[in-house]
Amino acid sequence: MTVEVSLQVNGKAVSAAVDPRTLLVELLRQHLKLTGTHVGCDTSQCGACVVHVDGCAVKSCTMLAVQAEGSSVTTIEGLAQGSTLHPVQEAFRECHGLQCGFCTPGMIMSAVDLLQRNPNPTEPEIRHGLEGNICRCTGYQNIVRAVATAAAKLRGDTAAA
Amino acid sequence: MHPFEYLRPRDLAAAVGESATGNYLAGGMTLLPSMKLRLTSPDKLIDLSGLKDLTGIQAESAAVVIGAMTRHAEVAASAEVRRLIPALAELAGGIGDPLVRNRGTLGGSLANNDPAADYPGALLALGGTVVTDRRDIAGDDFITGMFSTALEPGELIVRVKFPVARRAAYVKFPSPASRYAMVGVFVAETAAGVRVAVTGAAACAFRLTAFEDALQKSFAVESLAGLTVSGDGYNQDLHGSADYRASLVPVMAKRAVAAALAR
Ligand SMILES: Cc1cc2nc3c(=O)[nH]c(=O)nc-3n(C[C@H](O)[C@H](O)[C@H](O)COP(=O)(O)OP(=O)(O)OC[C@H]3O[C@@H](n4cnc5c(N)ncnc54)[C@H](O)[C@@H]3O)c2cc1C
Numbered sequence: 001m002t003v004e005v006s007l008q009v010n011g012k013a014v015s016a017a018v019d020p021r022t023l024l025v026e027l028l029r030q031h032l033k034l035t036g037t038h039v040g041c042d043t044s045q046c047g048a049c050v051v052h053v054d055g056c057a058v059k060s061c062t063m064l065a066v067q068a069e070g071s072s073v074t075t076i077e078g079l080a081q082g083s084t085l086h087p088v089q090e091a092f093r094e095c096h097g098l099q100c101g102f103c104t105p106g107m108i109m110s111a112v113d114l115l116q117r118n119p120n121p122t123e124p125e126i127r128h129g130l131e132g133n134i135c136r137c138t139g140y141q142n143i144v145r146a147v148a149t150a151a152a153k154l155r156g157d158t159a160a161a
Numbered sequence: 162m163h164p165f166e167y168l169r170p171r172d173l174a175a176a177v178g179e180s181a182t183g184n185y186l187a188g189g190m191t192l193l194p195s196m197k198l199r200l201t202s203p204d205k206l207i208d209l210s211g212l213k214d215l216t217g218i219q220a221e222s223a224a225v226v227i228g229a230m231t232r233h234a235e236v237a238a239s240a241e242v243r244r245l246i247p248a249l250a251e252l253a254g255g256i257g258d259p260l261v262r263n264r265g266t267l268g269g270s271l272a273n274n275d276p277a278a279d280y281p282g283a284l285l286a287l288g289g290t291v292v293t294d295r296r297d298i299a300g301d302d303f304i305t306g307m308f309s310t311a312l313e314p315g316e317l318i319v320r321v322k323f324p325v326a327r328r329a330a331y332v333k334f335p336s337p338a339s340r341y342a343m344v345g346v347f348v349a350e351t352a353a354g355v356r357v358a359v360t361g362a363a364a365c366a367f368r369l370t371a372f373e374d375a376l377q378k379s380f381a382v383e384s385l386a387g388l389t390v391s392g393d394g395y396n397q398d399l400h401g402s403a404d405y406r407a408s409l410v411p412v413m414a415k416r417a418v419a420a421a422l423a424r
Binding site for chain 1 (some may be wrong): 162164165166167169186189190193194197206208210235257258259260261263264338339340
């Protein structure tokens with residue numbers, strides 16, 4: 001049995017007939033071929049699969065595609081404007097906020113959500129804000145620095161970085 | 162996951178009407194992981210997200226009433242909750258991680274009644290009431306055991322009423338991995354006296370009357386001096402022994418009293 005699901009993904013209307021078991025991340029990766037969103041643990045722990053649903057960062061491995069009916073979803077592919085990276089993406093590159101890169105899409109989506117809610121976070125606030133995203137390479141130092149750098153850029157703070 | 166039928170009813174009666182053959186789905190933060198692990202395999206999911214009756218936060222004269230589908234992040238950010246029961250907003254803001262808080266709900270957390278969940282402690286300590294599609298259940302009667310509640314099959318939590326406390330605080334020692342409480346203590350000075358509830362330590366949240374009596378005489382950290390709890394029947398797992406949890410209880414209780422007094 002399939003169910004019809006219609007939503008916006010990165011600003012484009014999409015609809016698909018899916019088995020109700022289909023996870024949002026499966027819809028994104030397998031049906032829509034948006035493979036920037038990663039599946040890490042598949043047990044709601046690691047945050048590699050984070051996307052935005054109606055402006056809120058969520059774990060797309062723990063949401064059914066049908067639960068996103070009528071929603072507006074943004075994935076890592078939807079952040080850049082053409083060839084111009086989003087300031088958070090740019091800051092991760094500049095600060096080398098990654099090593100293997102597997103956690104990076106989810107980390108960036110969580111960071112963007114964090115900065116939307118709190119444009120001027122302290123270092124502990126950045127660390128708490130990224131509690132749902134696990135990185136096994138970096139030790140987080142450069143990730144935290146990237147988010148602080150992006151925050152300063154987004155605030156238009158020229159003394160930053 | 163095993164196959165299932167998916168429904169998103171628009172009204173409460175329709176949702177309850179389907180419940181004989183299905184399971185309610187709130188944010189899915191417990192239900193979906195359990196289904197993936199095939200710990201549970203419902204034939205039908207009744208998505209509650211279309212029910213307007215289950216949303217919203219209302220401030221009454223001496224209580225805050227929160228819809229069952231309210232996400233933890235909404236409770237944490239609510240100006241009303243922060244003003245009237247700041248301890249409850251802080252509790253919600255300390256659940257799991259931001260992504261869990263954007264999906265997980267008050268009703269789902271209480272219905273699930275995980276031994277280490279945070280909200281059951283607030284329900285007991287604040288003397289809250291669970292309002293369902295058919296009756297009002299006092300918090301003390303709602304929590305009945307590990308993952309078990311007074312809810313009848315198909316009974317739907319609609320909202321929860323939390324009376325405003327004179328002062329209150331919640332302090333937990335989180336598991337560093339999941340942020341679930343290894344031990345959490347909620348202390349509240351309410352109109353009905355001081356109430357102290359512990360979560361994470363045993364099969365389900367429970368009240369500590371010896372601590373309540375001591376704080377009733379004088380609401381001060383010193384009132385708890387020398388009070389201990391036995392770890393008999395406490396949870397024992399890879400995060401800590403029963404004795405370790407028992408030793409955390411008075412520590413968290415004292416911190417909670419200090420935090421309540423510091424407001
Ligand atoms: C990584 C992670 C970390 C977490 N950390 C914490 C933590 O630190 N502290 C904590 O307290 N919790 C924690 N949680 C749990 C989280 O708070 C969720 O609220 C909880 O899992 C319930 O999820 P949900 O609200 O999405 O309900 P669902 O998973 O959708 O439902 C849970 C159960 O409740 C039933 N149900 C849902 N709504 C109702 C209703 N209105 N009436 C009757 N029955 C209903 C469902 O049928 C199901 O059986 C964590 C979860 C994850 C995944």
